[in-house]
Amino acid sequence: MNLRKLIRNNPILYNIRVIQLRGIRRLQNCHPRVRFARLRNDDALAYPVKRHQSLLRRKLGDTDPQLQENKIVNLQLSTAKIDGLLIRPGETFSFWQAIGRTTARKGYVEGLLLSHGEVGTGVGGGLCQLANLLFWMAMHSPLDVVERHHHSFDAFPDERRVLPFGSGASVFYNYIDLRFVNRTDATFQLHTWLTDEHLKGAILCDEDLPLAYHLEERNHRFSQADGTYYRSNEIWRKTVDKRTGNTVNEERLIQNHAEVKYPITLSDL
DSSP: OOHHHHHHHOHHHHHHHHHHHHHHHHHHHTOTTOOBOOOBOSSOOSEEEEEEEEESOOOOTTOOTHHHHHHHHHHHHHHHHHTTBEEOTTOEEEHHHHHOOOOGGGTOOEEEEEETTEEEEEETTTTHHHHHHHHHHHTTSSOEEEEOBOOSEEOSOOSSOOSOTTOOOBOBTTTBOOEEEOOSSSOEEEEEEEOSSEEEEEEEESSOOSEEEEEEEEEEEEEEETTEEEEEEEEEEEEEETTTOOEEEEEEEEEEEEEEOSOOOGGGO
């Protein structure tokens, strides 16, 4: 048994390791070269960069539907922390610096968590949906994603899923973070809010950007090895000159290969 698996399977060692990693991240956050985005403005910037929405409720295997209602409570609290946040030149957006620790004292409740290849619950669960939305929008902008973690497994089938498999972001306070840096001369702004059915978001800018960004999935497939099913794909981004319509750059952003945790039919292979 390797050290990582030993720590994962021993609750005492696991909790000690979490405390250690959180302490390390707190020290790293004090680095003088890192300037976190903290200023919020209720007035929307003039130019939209990317908008997106995702369903608040969809069937997730045989999980308790109440967990999705709890998730909505958690999203209401966390989106309020991010809505209106400005990312000025040289600043870094950090998911956890913006939201803070999600505790019951702050009103967070039990929600769905995906960790170590398993589906579980925890206070503040469900915030990966917000991280997914922010990451997807950031990839459609010139903001530079410098930290993003992904789930090592595919937990649920594509029941009303909108985004390509593997385009999400995993978060766990505070050392598994989502971060992007503004290396441009423009100022960006995040807006996040909930309707009755959707989590919604937008990235705005204080100037009309000359480039647009388009993402597409390529080489999607299921495979089998030693009795285990896997899912693979690639996510590519095209950068387009908005004035001419010409592609100025094309790059592969993500290459996914993950274990599938739900039944696969022959037609999927």
